[in-house]
Amino acid sequence: MPARPRLRRPVTHVIFDMDGVLLDTERFYTEVTQTIVGRYGKTFDWSVKGNMIGRKALDAARYLVDALDLPIAPEEYLREREAGLAALMPTAEAMPGARELTTALHARGVPQALATSSSRSFFELKTRRHQAWFAAVFTVVITGDDPRLTRSKPAPDIFLLAARDLGASPETCLVVEDAPAGVAAAHAAGMQVIAVPDPGMDRTRYADADLVVGSLREIHPEMLITSS
Numbered sequence: 001m002p003a004r005p006r007l008r009r010p011v012t013h014v015i016f017d018m019d020g021v022l023l024d025t026e027r028f029y030t031e032v033t034q035t036i037v038g039r040y041g042k043t044f045d046w047s048v049k050g051n052m053i054g055r056k057a058l059d060a061a062r063y064l065v066d067a068l069d070l071p072i073a074p075e076e077y078l079r080e081r082e083a084g085l086a087a088l089m090p091t092a093e094a095m096p097g098a099r100e101l102t103t104a105l106h107a108r109g110v111p112q113a114l115a116t117s118s119s120r121s122f123f124e125l126k127t128r129r130h131q132a133w134f135a136a137v138f139t140v141v142i143t144g145d146d147p148r149l150t151r152s153k154p155a156p157d158i159f160l161l162a163a164r165d166l167g168a169s170p171e172t173c174l175v176v177e178d179a180p181a182g183v184a185a186a187h188a189a190g191m192q193v194i195a196v197p198d199p200g201m202d203r204t205r206y207a208d209a210d211l212v213v214g215s216l217r218e219i220h221p222e223m224l225i226t227s228s
Contacts, residue, residue, distance in 0.1 A: 007192050007210055009225040013168040014105055014115040015159055015186075016138075018116040020053065020178035021027070021196055021216070023092045023126055032084035033064070036077060042068045046200040054179025056117050056144050056152035078152070082122075089125040095196075097216030099133055104221050113140035113162040115175075117152055120145055140165040153181040156189035174224055178215070181207045194219060 020026040032046045048067050052060040061074035061081075068092035072078065114134070116123060120143045127134050134141075142162050145150060151157045162168050175193040178201075181194055186193035187208055195209035197214060206212045213219060 006223050007174065007194075009171065009192060011110075011192065012160050013111045013163065013174070013209040014224065015103070015113045015115050015162045015166075015173055015175045015191070017054070017175070017177045017179065017182050018114055018118065018126065019122070019150075020095070020198060021096055021176055022098045022114070023130070025089060025092045025126055026053065026094050026178075026198060028085055028088040028092070029081075032081050032088070035084065036080055037068055037070060039164065040068075040070055044068075046198070046202075048116065050201055054117060054177065054181035054185070057119070059152055059179075070096065082151045085122070086125060089122065090128045092126050092129070093131065093180070094133075094186070095216060101216045101219055101221075102133075102137040108221055108225065110221070110225060111140075111166050111168070112138050114138045115142045115158045115162040117158070119143055127154065142163050153179070154184035154188065156185050159186055159189040159191060163191075176219070177209075183188040183209050191224040 003157050016022055030044060032050065037044050048064065048205050052063055058074060061078050063078060065074050065108055065193055102112060123143050142158055148161055159175055160170060163173050170190040173191045175191050176196065177186060177193055178196050178198060183195055183206060184194050192210045194211045194213060195206040196213055197203055197206055203212060
């Protein structure tokens with residue numbers, strides 16, 4: 001059996017993105033956004049979405065309106081999108097391997113944080129069915145509307161804040177992300193990063209990730225907490 005890949009440096013703390021990494025919510029964004037842009041004869045596909053995921057809501061909305069030349073303001077798009085998402089988010093399921101990996105890391109005493117660009121209110125909607133799981137494994141949760149944040153991904157701020165709240169050194173932190181902007185943010189923070197791209201994303205956009213996997217099921221604790 002071939003040896004499992006390992007990271008370049010041992011890890012003491014792990015920071016997870018949420019959408020598309022821990023919870024299967026990205027399809028909701030696609031469904032609701034296509035409904036909105038379809039009224040204007042536009043198509044919301046991965047050529048556009050790939051540049052939006054991982055960003056703060058308003059930053060992503062501005063990009064969408066500009067990229068598709070929509071005749072609405074970013075704020076108008078967000079208001080309509082949030083109304084549609086509010087009904088869907090509480091039904092979010094865990095991504096394959098997410099509960100198992102985070103629980104295994106917790107059992108080994110590895111502190112974990114969640115760092116999401118979602119607002120606190122949306123975080124609560126998305127995790128409504130998973131409160132016991134999240135409360136058990138995450139000692140730190142940072143949301144995109146945290147008043148201590150001034151810049152969103154690809155700036156490193158959210159990951160540096162998560163590391164600070166964990167009491168960890170950035171160089172011993174690992175980030176697990178699905179977005180190119182998140183990979184860039186993690187590296188800017190001086191952290192290692194494992195990318196878990198959506199199958200619709202071009203994997204060449206993850207060349208800077210330390211590891212690229214198809215699912216969290218491919219990540220095992222011994223890959224992270226021991227050096228190569």
